[in-house]
Amino acid sequence: MISVRVVDNQEDLKKIFSIREKVFVEEQNVAREEEYDEFEDISTHFIAEDELGNACGTARWRFTDNGMKLERFAVLKSHRGNGVGQALVQAVIDDIRAKPKSEGKKLYMHAQLPAVSLYERFGFKKVGDQFEECNIMHYQMEMMNS
Structure with a gap:
């Protein structure tokens, strides 16, 4: 069973940065300076943990x-293929929908090609042409928050 929660402490923040380091910087060769940005402090971060409590x-x-x-x-x-991505998408959407300021606004993302079908299952639609970001092909995907 995968559990997902909002990160509210430095220890969990270190864990999520470690995950991002492994996935984006090491596996996908994203430049470290591209991965970490000025939005870290204003974003709502989530951590997914497996049944043993491992991030x-x-x-x-x-x-x-x-x-x-x-x-x-x-x-x-x-942990891929075990529902972690689905649990994360659902948790993020649920958190956004709980915010009064989000009603009637657009939810959007830059989705890497292998993840497009995951986001489509939640109602996101591709908008525009493929584009490259950090040497990885993406689609912009959007959905209205109702």
């Missing part, structure tokens, strides 16, 4: 001028 995934979201941006979804290779 295995992370995501974040933040308010922008365009709506709410979901980003930095990462699952450790050892």
